[in-house]
Amino acid sequence: xxxxxxxxxxxxxxxxAITEQGCDxxxxxxxDQPLKQTxxxxxxxxxxxxxxxxxxxxxxxxxxxxxxxxxxxxxxxAYFTEDYSSGLTGTNIxxxxxxxxxxxxxxxxxxxxxxxQASDYVKKPYKIKLTPDxxxxxxxxxxxxxxxxxxxxxxxxxxxxxxxxxxYYLIGRVEIIVQMEIKx
Amino acid sequence: xxxxxFTLLIxxxxxxxxxxxxxxxGIFGLTKEDAQSYSKPLATFLGTYFNSSTYYSxxxxxxxxxxxxxxxxxxxxxxxxxxxxxSPIDGYEFEPTATxxxxxxxxxxxxxxxxxxxxxxxxxSIPSGIYQVAGSFYGTExxxxxxxxxxxxxxxxxxxxxxxxxxxxxxxxxLPLDFAIQILYNKFDLEYVGNEANKYINFGSKNFAIxxxxxxxxxxxxxxxxxxxxxxxxxxxxxxxxxxxxxxxDIKDTRQKISVDGDNAFRFTAGGAVKLSxxxxxxxxxxxxxxxxxxxxxxxx
Numbered sequence: 001x002x003x004x005x006x007x008x009x010x011x012x013x014x015x016x017a018i019t020e021q022g023c024d025x026x027x028x029x030x031x032d033q034p035l036k037q038t039x040x041x042x043x044x045x046x047x048x049x050x051x052x053x054x055x056x057x058x059x060x061x062x063x064x065x066x067x068x069x070x071x072x073x074x075x076x077x078a079y080f081t082e083d084y085s086s087g088l089t090g091t092n093i094x095x096x097x098x099x100x101x102x103x104x105x106x107x108x109x110x111x112x113x114x115x116x117q118a119s120d121y122v123k124k125p126y127k128i129k130l131t132p133d134x135x136x137x138x139x140x141x142x143x144x145x146x147x148x149x150x151x152x153x154x155x156x157x158x159x160x161x162x163x164x165x166x167x168y169y170l171i172g173r174v175e176i177i178v179q180m181e182i183k184x
Numbered sequence: 185x186x187x188x189x190f191t192l193l194i195x196x197x198x199x200x201x202x203x204x205x206x207x208x209x210g211i212f213g214l215t216k217e218d219a220q221s222y223s224k225p226l227a228t229f230l231g232t233y234f235n236s237s238t239y240y241s242x243x244x245x246x247x248x249x250x251x252x253x254x255x256x257x258x259x260x261x262x263x264x265x266x267x268x269x270x271s272p273i274d275g276y277e278f279e280p281t282a283t284x285x286x287x288x289x290x291x292x293x294x295x296x297x298x299x300x301x302x303x304x305x306x307x308x309s310i311p312s313g314i315y316q317v318a319g320s321f322y323g324t325e326x327x328x329x330x331x332x333x334x335x336x337x338x339x340x341x342x343x344x345x346x347x348x349x350x351x352x353x354x355x356x357x358x359l360p361l362d363f364a365i366q367i368l369y370n371k372f373d374l375e376y377v378g379n380e381a382n383k384y385i386n387f388g389s390k391n392f393a394i395x396x397x398x399x400x401x402x403x404x405x406x407x408x409x410x411x412x413x414x415x416x417x418x419x420x421x422x423x424x425x426x427x428x429x430x431x432x433x434d435i436k437d438t439r440q441k442i443s444v445d446g447d448n449a450f451r452f453t454a455g456g457a458v459k460l461s462x463x464x465x466x467x468x469x470x471x472x473x474x475x476x477x478x479x480x481x482x483x484x485x
Binding site: 027029030031032033034036059060061064075076078080123124125127173175177184 | 210212213275287288289291293294295296297298300301302303304305306307382383426428429430
């Protein structure tokens with residue numbers, strides 16, 4: 001009977017080992033998290049700009065998995081125009097991302113988007129192309145997500161004009177995709 | 185000893201439960217249509233898992249016999265079970281993205297913004313285990329699998345399964361092989377019972393199978409066996425929809441319900457077993473939606 005117990009125990013251990021190995025076969029999970037920020041910039045000056053502050057921890061998927069995150073990296077980004085004042089013209093749309101609670105924080109990246117027609121980017125995204133250096137800088141901040149939870153996005157329109165008297169406005173949306181690598 | 189065995193059994197089942205509980209990580213952001221495609225291979229796996237290794241012999245005696253089996257399985261996930269193409273939406277050009285078992289999720293840019301799809305767990309094969317007891321009398325065997333509904337941390341889970349086999353060859357003694365038919369039903373439930381509403385997930389897996397199997401015992405020591413099985417699986421899933429893409433405000437923060445049929449249909453099994461006194465060790469191969477190798481150790485007397 002003792003031999004029988006030993007054999008049974010061996011069988012259990014084998015299966016437990018298989019299933020324990022099964023935990024290892026669950027590789028790290030890569031979740032893409034969209035960070036979407038809508039910004040309304042409005043004013044009567046030659047250049048109009050507005051900022052919006054957001055935190056990674058505002059997003060459920062990030063918040064849920066923050067203790068299991070192995071890495072956080074930039075994937076891609078895009079700009080959309082949602083609305084604008086009548087006949088709005090300008091020379092450029094500038095989208096800038098700062099680390100921290102306002103635009104006095106360190107610059108992470110900045111892109112200048114050509115302004116043709118105001119409707120150019122309505123339902124037609126402008127895919128933001130960061131330089132390798134900008135991506136590396138952004139990833140450096142993302143990697144230290146525990147100390148860099150908050151970012152500030154800035155939307156600026158240069159040399160604005162329009163059909164009607166000022167103030168002019170433009171509502172733009174910036175979408176940034178970051179990828180979380182999560183331990184299972 | 186009993187305590188050790190119990191602990192090991194708990195560990196086996198908890199691994200399975202916790203692994204499937206991870207489904208929520210990915211599915212919270214998917215619409216019903218895409219959630220079905222994402223979780224379909226999981227439904228298939230559950231059907232494969234619960235309908236595996238239910239026999240190693242077609243010989244069912246008239247006298248009472250008891251069996252207790254510990255089974256290990258290894259199921260292969262094929263490449264086509266790792267990806268799906270999202271439901272078409274105007275202005276988007278979708279490419280295949282990960283299912284539950286796949287690797288990378290896709291991020292597709294279109295007129296409404298990015299649509300981001302979850303990654304999978306990137307597994308090519310799945311080891312698993314289960315245990316079962318069976319008792320037979322008068323050529324009929326009743327098999328039972330049971331893990332009582334229990335709550336661990338924030339997950340309530342449990343399963344039960346039942347199988348009935350009957351010897352055909354006892355009615356036709358001239359047959360050169362032992363033949364039996366078997367009907368199986370297994371049910372597995374898992375539900376998040378924590379306090380955070382946005383983590384809610386509940387799924388129930390129902391699996392049915394019917395088979396005809398045959399075996400030949402050689403020299404009272406070796407058993408060669410095989411069979412053909414029809415099987416089906418359904419995964420009923422309820423999950424909290426978070427709308428991470430911010431594209432479905434009407435259903436954001438609501439619970440969504442779907443029912444997913446696995447790709448299980450027919451299975452062909454071939455294997456062998458060795459009888460060592462009251463111990464039987466068996467190994468078989470299963471050609472089915474997910475090719476599976478199963479092996480077990482049984483105490484039989």
